Amino acid sequence: MICCIGVATRSTVCPLCRYPIDMQLFNDPHLKQCSSTANDDIPSHSASIITSQQWFYEARSGDGSWWRYEPRQEIELERVYLSSLDDNNRIIELLIAGHIYVIDLVHMIQYRRDIPDRRRRIRRGYLSSSIEQQTDDILIKGIAGLRL
Secondary structure, three states, X not given: OHHHHHHHHHOOEOOOOOOEOOHHHHOOOOOOOOOHXXXXXXXXXXXXXXXXXXXXXXXXXXXXXXXXXOHHHHHHHHHHHHHOOOHHHOEEEEEEOOEEXXXXXXXXXXXXXXXXXXXXXXXXXXXXXXXXXXXXXXXXXXXXXXXX
């Protein structure tokens, strides 16, 4: 949340959807759906990825819960996962919360590039319906560090 506050104080627009940030959000944080017009730059062939396949990373709490990646990261993860049959090309680097993370789609783990020993499991799966708190077998805490 600190990185979000930093962005909001430097700029009044969301870096993902480019819509104004309501500063009241920090008094009562909750996940908001970005306007559908904000996703105009997402290719139409990716639209099915947004609604059908989700990606999750393991929470550090040790309670067996998971966080969902934000939709743009899911699109990129799914693109690499589906397009590469060569295991050597199934590693991707993503900027997440101001840090470069290495996502290894062969071993299904992620780690910060500067702290490679601190690893989290990742997984690919479907949500049972839109955005709910639980899939068939895992507890979802939220999306990209924001609680549902």
